[in-house]
Amino acid sequence: MVLRKYFYPLDVEVLKPAPSWTANFEVGGDEGVVLGVLDFGVDVRISAGETGSYHVNVPLTGAVTWHQGKDEPRRSVAGRTAGVNLPVGDAYLDSWDGDARLLAVKIGRAELENQLERMLDRPVRGPINLGPVLDIADGPGASWCRLVRMIAADTGNPEGLTGHPVIGARMRESLVTGLLLATEHRYRGPLERRSPALAAPGAIRRVVEAMRAQPGRPFTVADLALIAGVGARALQQSFARYVGMPPMTYLRQLRLGLVHESLRLADPATTTVAQEAYRFGFTHLGRFAVAYRQRYNVSPSETLRR
Secondary structure: OHHHHOOOOEEEEEOOOOOOOOOEEEEEEOOOEEEEEEEOOOOEEEEEOOOOEEEEEEEEEOEEEEEEOOOOOEEEEOOOEEEEEOOOOOEEEEEEOOOOEEEEEEEEHHHHHHHHHHHHOOOOOOOOOOOOEEEOOOHHHHHHHHHHHHHHHHHOOOOOHHHOOOHHHHHHHHHHHHHHHHOOOOOHHHHHHOOOOOOOHHHHHHHHHHHHHOOOOOOOHHHHHHHHOOOHHHHHHHHHHHOOOOHHHHHHHHHHHHHHHHHHHOOOOOOOHHHHHHHOOOOOHHHHHHHHHHHHOOOHHHHHHO
16 A cells, blocks of 8 residues: 555544545655655544654645644644654544645655754754644745645656656755754754854865766765765855855866866767766756856857867
């Protein structure tokens, strides 16, 4: 059953049987992040054990009543609030209204807690007690909800960018980071006011050398921070100080230079622009062409023909 991607073990009880009803589940993602739009079409109750993951349930229509462990039941309503479950404590959806469509987000415990450690530049002890209710009517919660809806829609597309090794990883990273900045928890204050210690110049050199050694590798900021041995924020600030630009901007400029040199020396009879762009890590040819022209005042194809 598709719902087992979210909860297991799982018990679903139909509260108000109907002569005919249809459930729809559109689910995608990987072990780190699972997203889906769920619709039963009839009132149900769901009981689950400890999920071991963080869950955010966003009603797109209708409402659901839920609780976790010994907490009092709460009601999440479309356009107003979302419910947040922690990895520990039995989870219950006490009443899932028949007209409710739920955008369900499951984030692996390691995925969220490791990202928080990178943002803080120090270890944290989990689970992170995210606030049980997320305001999605306005503010950061509403922005995060719009991001999740966009990613969920793309996840259901077999040709979507969420399946791409580079772009998909960045989307998931943005989703997890956004949740940590939108929900209430004990690390929220430190996240907002922290000024992390800068990385040493030697650490920045290691990152630059890794980029130059594998320019086509689908690096994320988290990957580069791991190479430097610091958090993502410290890496960003260190690159701004020592290199004069963010790390991903430097990587893009490095890749543009390598493509330019390769096209300049290539034989147009046996080489294409697309081949060289993909070889050095550019996955969107339109944006690549724009960036190339801005830097070299000619198109990539002109460089190749010359």
